Amino acid sequence: MSTNLETTNLKTDEMIINMGPQHPATHGVLRLILKLDGEIVRHVEPVIGHLHRAQEWQGQNRTLFQYQALIDRVDYLSGMFTSLAFAHACEQIDGCQIPPRAQYLRALVCEMNRISSHLLWLGTFLIDLGALFGFPFYPFREREKLLDLFEEIAGQRMMFNYIRIGGVQRDPKPSWFEKVRKFTAEFPDRIDEYEAIVTQNPIVLKRTKGVGILDKSVAMDYGVTGPSIRGSGINYDLRKTRPYGIYPELNFEIPLGQNQGDTWDRYMCRILEMRQSNNLINQCLDKMPEGEISGKKQIAGLRIKAGEGFSAIESPRGVLGCYVISNGSDKAYRIRWRNPSFCNLAVLPSLLIGRPISDIMAIFGSIDVILPDVDR
Amino acid sequence: MLANSAELFKFTRLTLIWLTLIFGSVWGACFIVGVLLPTLLLRACDNEIFALLAQICQYLTPLIAILVFIPINAMFMVLVERRGLALFTVRMGPNRVGPDGLLQTAADAVKLLFKEDIIPTGADAWLFTLAPIIFFAPSIFGSIPLLAAITGNNDLFAITNLPTGIFFIIAASSVPVVGIVMGGWASNNKYSLVGGLRSAAQAISYEIPLVLSLVTICYLNQSLNVVEIASRQTGGFLNWNIFGGGALNGLDKYLNALINGSSNANDILQAYYPSNQWILTVIAIAGLVVSTIIAFFMYITAACAEVNRIPFDLPEAESELVSGYNTEYSGIKFAIFFLAEFTNLFIVSSIATIMFLGAGNNPIPQFLIDYLFKNVTFIPQTINAITQALSPLINQIHLINPITFWSVVWMIVKTYSLVFFAVLVRGTLPRFKIDQLMDFGWKRLIPLSLLVFFIVIFAKGVINTNV
Numbered sequence: 001m002s003t004n005l006e007t008t009n010l011k012t013d014e015m016i017i018n019m020g021p022q023h024p025a026t027h028g029v030l031r032l033i034l035k036l037d038g039e040i041v042r043h044v045e046p047v048i049g050h051l052h053r054a055q056e057w058q059g060q061n062r063t064l065f066q067y068q069a070l071i072d073r074v075d076y077l078s079g080m081f082t083s084l085a086f087a088h089a090c091e092q093i094d095g096c097q098i099p100p101r102a103q104y105l106r107a108l109v110c111e112m113n114r115i116s117s118h119l120l121w122l123g124t125f126l127i128d129l130g131a132l133f134g135f136p137f138y139p140f141r142e143r144e145k146l147l148d149l150f151e152e153i154a155g156q157r158m159m160f161n162y163i164r165i166g167g168v169q170r171d172p173k174p175s176w177f178e179k180v181r182k183f184t185a186e187f188p189d190r191i192d193e194y195e196a197i198v199t200q201n202p203i204v205l206k207r208t209k210g211v212g213i214l215d216k217s218v219a220m221d222y223g224v225t226g227p228s229i230r231g232s233g234i235n236y237d238l239r240k241t242r243p244y245g246i247y248p249e250l251n252f253e254i255p256l257g258q259n260q261g262d263t264w265d266r267y268m269c270r271i272l273e274m275r276q277s278n279n280l281i282n283q284c285l286d287k288m289p290e291g292e293i294s295g296k297k298q299i300a301g302l303r304i305k306a307g308e309g310f311s312a313i314e315s316p317r318g319v320l321g322c323y324v325i326s327n328g329s330d331k332a333y334r335i336r337w338r339n340p341s342f343c344n345l346a347v348l349p350s351l352l353i354g355r356p357i358s359d360i361m362a363i364f365g366s367i368d369v370i371l372p373d374v375d376r
Numbered sequence: 377m378l379a380n381s382a383e384l385f386k387f388t389r390l391t392l393i394w395l396t397l398i399f400g401s402v403w404g405a406c407f408i409v410g411v412l413l414p415t416l417l418l419r420a421c422d423n424e425i426f427a428l429l430a431q432i433c434q435y436l437t438p439l440i441a442i443l444v445f446i447p448i449n450a451m452f453m454v455l456v457e458r459r460g461l462a463l464f465t466v467r468m469g470p471n472r473v474g475p476d477g478l479l480q481t482a483a484d485a486v487k488l489l490f491k492e493d494i495i496p497t498g499a500d501a502w503l504f505t506l507a508p509i510i511f512f513a514p515s516i517f518g519s520i521p522l523l524a525a526i527t528g529n530n531d532l533f534a535i536t537n538l539p540t541g542i543f544f545i546i547a548a549s550s551v552p553v554v555g556i557v558m559g560g561w562a563s564n565n566k567y568s569l570v571g572g573l574r575s576a577a578q579a580i581s582y583e584i585p586l587v588l589s590l591v592t593i594c595y596l597n598q599s600l601n602v603v604e605i606a607s608r609q610t611g612g613f614l615n616w617n618i619f620g621g622g623a624l625n626g627l628d629k630y631l632n633a634l635i636n637g638s639s640n641a642n643d644i645l646q647a648y649y650p651s652n653q654w655i656l657t658v659i660a661i662a663g664l665v666v667s668t669i670i671a672f673f674m675y676i677t678a679a680c681a682e683v684n685r686i687p688f689d690l691p692e693a694e695s696e697l698v699s700g701y702n703t704e705y706s707g708i709k710f711a712i713f714f715l716a717e718f719t720n721l722f723i724v725s726s727i728a729t730i731m732f733l734g735a736g737n738n739p740i741p742q743f744l745i746d747y748l749f750k751n752v753t754f755i756p757q758t759i760n761a762i763t764q765a766l767s768p769l770i771n772q773i774h775l776i777n778p779i780t781f782w783s784v785v786w787m788i789v790k791t792y793s794l795v796f797f798a799v800l801v802r803g804t805l806p807r808f809k810i811d812q813l814m815d816f817g818w819k820r821l822i823p824l825s826l827l828v829f830f831i832v833i834f835a836k837g838v839i840n841t842n843v
Contacts, residue, residue: 039570
């Protein structure tokens, strides 16, 4: 007797599960409405906005000088970059000259910030993969050193307010540069350490290889930027493709994903980028010129000329854009942010559909979304 | 010098203090129930009822020992886990409550006891309450047969010496999954439900390699009795089941004869491993040793899955399912889940110790000790003197039995080493995915365990026909 398995009357239902906004792995307050068939995701709907703080509106109702202190909150893990984007836009309007030392200091702190941001990503990504208490704290060891260095120059560990319109806030002491050199000297060994635990770990390979393949065309359609798109093999890094600051004077290569753009490639891309940034820090230190650190007086009534300016820089998460319209007063007329996390998050549903629950964390972790950056 | 040697020292100190605490209190409870109370009862009145009561007291000793042991041990293991992970991940770990964080878990336990006991809306209150009990109960009655093996078949614990001990333990260890599924279903929470179902799938898949690797050992020892399996592994690590379960007995005896300068060393070798069939014998012995080592690691892997440890902690995968089957639990019920989880870890470690690592037997062969201390006479002399001086005390009030004492000490060392290994694994490995977990279980572990079993059967047959 033959039984036809396909005609069994087993009734199965799809289950709607509400992941977040309070969930250990959604990195803050993302809410994902998942439709599950067993363990397979059939439909995803990200719900954002839980962390909306009206950053743009606040910028229009505060003086430029006041707003500078708020910008770091746009993306709290890469405050240097958000400050830099705003400063670039304002300087574009104002046309003020930025002294070379300030330029180098900006590049230096930005690359340091890139490392610290990637280190935090590494820790959380590994937590997402289930290495619950294991190595997350190794990256934090180095991140702590970086934050100490930031504290010394900016007085703050995360909300730096260091890069200002026209230059930077403080000139670091010579001893600070020595400390940075000490950090860069030992950092490659530390990355080797992480790679020794993670890179060839069979379970990590199983969890990441071939998971969450981000197609080149899909990535370009959604406007994905940063290591996520470079993991797919598209060489798009504003430091090279549309250089700003002193990046043309520095010598570096853009690391690209070697395979088809899966989670593993995005992981490897960020690891290589950390090494690259370390190299860039060393170059900045070597070439650091003497001189002024600010081309504009940092006073409470800071004004820029009337006009509009747009700047785009390469933040750890992708292209960070800032659009400013000024009418010549001490407040900006209009401010608009273009956030990398927002665009990168948009691609998430297309990556998740058809994958099991466990892959949600690997994929979501690998595109490195920061929720305040999404919601502003 | 290690960079974190100070932390390592603190960790060792903490372990020693807690172990003393655990085994002191267990011993105290056993002494009171098993020795002191019966003696007092018999002295008070010499009639039949009192004699019966005294006997009941003695029979209750194993139960009292377990009931005292489990909560304190779980507290200790949680602390070890947290401090151990802190060691591996360059952190400090809990070090505020009590001297150097010694009382952290005790404080946690008190906190959990006083927390509000919440039953969520829409939950099945009956099953919700029953689930932790079903999860916890097997760890009590499952560990009873182990007691006889752990204490070296002490008189007080001889009642727990079941002829089919390991069978009983395996049967008990497969019950907790019912509790997990029950809790997951009753919680009225989708994460819990997914966690519970995962747990069921996982437990079914990994029970097979777990049992098959234990069956291999039972076959080698021709016994299901844990005490007998333990006693067959006496006399040094070469006799342990992990090294072929008696395949190296001859080697052990040969080395013994060689070191003692005995003339019949070659005869012993000849008797155990006859030279006319030496190729076959060598292959058989190598097969046995390799198979049992594989069986040991298979057991460890399957046991990790069985007690939901990383890398197989899918039922409570924090980053996916919030906390899996125990998401909705709080207060005392959560504490019971927690307690049972760590007790299960301890039980699987002690099964591994008893079945593979020579139970409470000294890993160093006696002849080697004799040889090493041949010229240093004062150490054995001192030990002898102490034993002599204490023997009236031991005999009089059963204060401590040397056999039991050493047996327990070696059990502690071996079992907690395995526990520490589990902590190390937790500090190193990420989590599997559910489909990979199933693949690994059904496509790798089960065929491998069957293969090991067959190799052991044939190798044992070859050795038996030759000798």
